[in-house]
Amino acid sequence: MxxxxxxxxxxxxxxxxxxxxxxENSDIQAGAAMGxxxxxxxxxxxxxxxxxxxxxxxxxxxxxxxxAAAAMAVEDDDNVRH
Numbered sequence: 206m207x208x209x210x211x212x213x214x215x216x217x218x219x220x221x222x223x224x225x226x227x228x229e230n231s232d233i234q235a236g237a238a239m240g241x242x243x244x245x246x247x248x249x250x251x252x253x254x255x256x257x258x259x260x261x262x263x264x265x266x267x268x269x270x271x272x273a274a275a276a277m278a279v280e281d282d283d284n285v286r287h
Contacts, residue, residue, distance in 0.1 A: 221242070228238035247264075254260040 225239060225242065228242075229235045250263055251260055254263065
């Protein structure tokens with residue numbers, strides 16, 4: 206990833222985590238909040254992608270990054286969110 210793309214990626218990730226933290230710290234049920242957030246993200250991805258391959262590529266890339274982050278977080282139990 207280029208430097209600007211990496212910064213944008215990291216910023217969006219941090220902002221989404223802050224939003225999910227806000228959901229978890231409120232009266233909103235965490236599972237419903239994450240489901241709603243994921244649905245909104247997938248909707249935007251699907252309607253903005255030029256084709257199905259682009260959509261699937263983005264989902265695959267996101268799953269890869271999430272799995273890598275989760276693997277690193279498991280090594281440091283303080284960072285694991287349940």
